[in-house]
Amino acid sequence: MVFVEGALPGERVLVELIPSNKKSFGRGRVLEVLDASPHRVEPSCPEVDHGCGGCDFQMVAVSEQLKLKETVVRDALERVGRQDISSLEISTVALPARGYRTTVRCLVVDGVASFRARQSNQGVPVASCEVAHPLIQTLIAEGRFGTGEAAPKEVTMRVGAATGDQMVYVTPSIAPDTSVPGDDKVVLIGADDIKAGRRAWIHEEVAGRIWRISANSFFQARPDGAEALVNAVRDAVGDLRPDSRAFDLYGGVGLFAGTVFPEDCRVVMVEQNPSSIADARVNLEQDPNLDVRIVKSKVESWTPKRADVVVADPARQGLGRVAVSKITETDAPTIVLVSCDAASLARDADLLGRRGYRLDTLTVIDLFPMTSHTETVARFVAS
Ligand SMILES: C[S@@+](CC[C@H](N)C(=O)[O-])C[C@H]1O[C@@H](n2cnc3c(N)ncnc32)[C@H](O)[C@@H]1O
Known part of the structure; x- marks a missing residue:
């Protein structure tokens, strides 16, 4: 298998292989497009001609980009994550393709x-x-x-x-x-x-709340995308019985802890970054309608307790073995995983599967049109 940067499905292209020591796959780049896909377009941004490489999907028709991302996610789940997704319905959320990054x-x-x-x-x-x-x-x-x-x-x-x-x-x-x-x-x-x-x-402002975001704190790159994530995570969390317990892991400035759980839910947010924690304290703890406790810790060294639901939104490398093991120690019937990389989603789906969790619903949100970046919200249920 060779991943070719700059080629679209169905195209015939001349490729230069990039030297690599990987055994299971290779990489290549397009030298010439011999037979172009009907979805290949001229880049609309003038900076592409000046050599800017910021948006690697400039040559893909906007109407096709989300479909392509869905295919990439499906492929990663089947090939890397060894998931049977033949009966999985994937929802998609499109967002404006220009003028979006804040x-x-x-x-x-x-x-x-x-x-x-x-x-x-x-x-x-x-x-x-x-x-x-x-x-x-x-x-x-x-x-x-x-x-x-x-x-x-x-x-x-x-x-x-x-x-x-x-x-x-x-x-x-x-x-x-x-x-x-x-x-x-x-x-x-x-x-x-x-x-x-x-x-x-x-x-x-996102989801009807005002968020303080400091220089060194993470926040989603676009507010309409943050809102779309909040909606997808809230749907995936679903109905909770009164007085439920929830964990919001990798909580940032509190986006999910402050929006996706019912008011009577007891929420513990775990985050390692001091700047994000200082913001989350302002954003959440001053609201008398929320019951959120903030824990400063790496997820890998946090002490899990029983929970009804866990939301986790790790960085690009995904959860990995240790965090998956911590999360499953909560015995939560539902785990909602937000992933910004298709391969990490697939690896984490595999790890969760080995611990008895089945991929139940999946939403692909086009948070970054004009780029190949994928963003997904997956619900896993104890089987
Ligand atoms: C992708 S962001 C998500 C933040 C938040 N859920 C949101 O949507 O705004 C990941 C967050 O996890 C934090 N983080 C990264 N690695 C961590 C770890 N090992 N343990 C705890 N937090 C971590 C980062 O500081 C960052 O705030």
Whole structure:
């Protein structure tokens, strides 16, 4: 099996193999498309012609992207996860394909925001970004983030679509010749300022609540996507009897702990990042209608207790053996797994299957159109 970057299903392509020491699969890249798929289109973003590699699905028709992601997820579950999904109905959620990202991380090259080139770590300076929110578009087009020895390596731009808040966060520090548009509306901060104890955050509205999100805290890259995830996770959690117990693992700033469980449910959120925990305390603990306790711990070293439902939303590498073992020690009849990588979903489905959990429902949400990234919400039930 060879994975070929840049090819669409059904195409005949000339491929260059990429040297690798993997035994079970190889990788290749397209040199020439000989017979094109009817779903291949000209990229709509002008930065692709300048070498920007930020969006690897620019050549796929928008109407086809979610179908392709569903196929990738199905394939991973069958091949890597060894799941029988012949009777599994997969729901899909499409979201707008442009102007959506409210968090964008860029390299800084010659003072300008830059994305990695295709198949390289080299930065390509850009004047625009089709998938970025309009407020970030302006920061990318007009922001100058410093040159010379004091220039930062990276800049992260984060905005609140509902609140208009804007933050420019540079690593490692702010250079003297930095200039960002609308200076008085934008919080400009360096990683060294944060290390020295300064705090900076934006606010965003999702699912009818306002969320404080600090510079070093994780938040979903688009608010409508966060809302779609909340809806899918709430559906997957389903009805709970009164006074149920729930765990929200990898809880971030509290997105799921604050939205998906009934008010009489006792929720414990587990998160390791101090910045996210500080935000979650503000976002959740001040609400008298919620019963949420926040535990600062790695999931791998947390002590599980009996629960009625567990929601887990790990980073790209997935749960892995130790976290799966902790989760199944709760004896929860329902486990809801949010995955941002198809292969990790498949590996975790396999691990959960070995511990008696069956994949019951699956939703694929197109959180990142124009890119190949997949996002899924899977419900597993004890069988
Ligand atoms: C994909 S984010 C999900 C956050 C949240 N569920 C949301 O939707 O906003 C993963 C979160 O897990 C945290 N995290 C990563 N590895 C962890 C671990 N081993 N134990 C606990 N938390 C972890 C990260 O800090 C991050 O906040």
